[in-house]
Amino acid sequence: MYPASFDYVVPVTLEEALDTLGRYEDEAKVLAGGQSLIPLMKLRFAAPRVLVDINRLPGLETLATEDGGLRIGALVRHKTCERSELLGGRWGTLGSVAPLVSDPIVRNLGTVCGSLAHADPQGDWGSALLAMDAEVVARGPDGTRTIPLGELFEGPFVTSLHPTEIITEVRVPDPGPDAGGTYLKLERKVGDFATVGVAVHLAMADGKVGKAGIALTAVGPTNLRATAAEEALAGAEPTDEAIAEAARLAAEAAQPHSDTRGSADYKRTVVRVFTERGLRMVREGVR
Numbered sequence: 001m002y003p004a005s006f007d008y009v010v011p012v013t014l015e016e017a018l019d020t021l022g023r024y025e026d027e028a029k030v031l032a033g034g035q036s037l038i039p040l041m042k043l044r045f046a047a048p049r050v051l052v053d054i055n056r057l058p059g060l061e062t063l064a065t066e067d068g069g070l071r072i073g074a075l076v077r078h079k080t081c082e083r084s085e086l087l088g089g090r091w092g093t094l095g096s097v098a099p100l101v102s103d104p105i106v107r108n109l110g111t112v113c114g115s116l117a118h119a120d121p122q123g124d125w126g127s128a129l130l131a132m133d134a135e136v137v138a139r140g141p142d143g144t145r146t147i148p149l150g151e152l153f154e155g156p157f158v159t160s161l162h163p164t165e166i167i168t169e170v171r172v173p174d175p176g177p178d179a180g181g182t183y184l185k186l187e188r189k190v191g192d193f194a195t196v197g198v199a200v201h202l203a204m205a206d207g208k209v210g211k212a213g214i215a216l217t218a219v220g221p222t223n224l225r226a227t228a229a230e231e232a233l234a235g236a237e238p239t240d241e242a243i244a245e246a247a248r249l250a251a252e253a254a255q256p257h258s259d260t261r262g263s264a265d266y267k268r269t270v271v272r273v274f275t276e277r278g279l280r281m282v283r284e285g286v287r
């Protein structure tokens with residue numbers, strides 16, 4: 001199907017982009033990689049009057065550390081993350097997500113920030129970045145604000161972002177030197193959305209877990225944090241028993257539905273198995 005007709009604006013400054021969004025409010029849509037928005041428009045699930053293409057805006061392609069934290073600009077593609085040598089070690093949770101997002105064609109164009117703005121509960125970046133306590137930086141008519149991911153995702157495809165705001169980057173806080181993580185994804189075939197995904201991230205302190213981040217994909221209305229599992233691990237030694245208990249709690253936090261990808265019971269079991277497997281892998285890696 002063809003999309004409904006729309007105007008197409010290609011601003012070259014952020015101010016110009018914000019000005020257009022301000023004029024059209026919820027009749028306008030930001031266009032980044034177009035890998036989610038264009039299919040929605042073709043299916044006529046979205047019919048914006050104006051597309052504001054942000055691909056020519058300067059300064060949004062940063063993928064770098066700053067003061068120990070990580071900045072991922074609004075035009076950083078999945079592909080850039082996949083190829084980045086930066087996203088290993090303490091940023092390993094993110095490095096392991098990138099190659100699992102869809103296929104090379106989607107990864108060439110799709111952006112990390114677009115994925116967060118799209119808020120698909122099956123999106124992979126949302127879980128990895130939730131587990132790492134990331135926040136997005138949003139610029140709007142009244143200035144700049146930061147939104148923790150837990151407050152960005154409000155429901156399936158619904159965020160707390162105003163239609164007049166643009167995410168300029170996502171920031172990940174410094175997890176410390178003795179940290180690492182991974183992302184495990186079950187997909188029916190290469191390029192498919194997750195049946196289940198689990199992101200785990202551990203920041204160690206004196207041989208114990210200083211802070212744990214565990215977040216789940218495709219088993220709830222948004223990417224979900226397994227808070228009880230995280231709390232059970234914090235301050236504990238990452239023994240097999242502690243890991244098994246955290247995995248049990250993560251499975252309890254999942255809210256899966258039965259669908260063509262599998263039954264709710266099956267998905268809950270995958271959450272438990274992946275959480276346990278991921279935590280064991282990360283424990284060995286950070287030791």
Ligand SMILES: Cc1cc2nc3c(=O)[nH]c(=O)nc-3n(C[C@H](O)[C@H](O)[C@H](O)COP(=O)(O)OP(=O)(O)OC[C@H]3O[C@@H](n4cnc5c(N)ncnc54)[C@H](O)[C@@H]3O)c2cc1C
Binds near residue numbers: 035
């Ligand atoms: C065949 C296929 C398979 C896919 N498989 C996966 C998968 O396995 N895992 C996965 O995680 N994703 C998958 N995706 C989605 C893909 O990752 C998209 O790239 C991503 O969801 C959206 O990023 P984008 O840059 O393409 O955003 P766009 O499509 O341009 O925009 C998506 C939404 O976000 C808004 N938006 C985008 N950028 C901003 C911004 N900077 N500020 C404010 N709003 C913004 C847009 O207005 C729109 O509402 C798949 C997509 C396709 C087509």
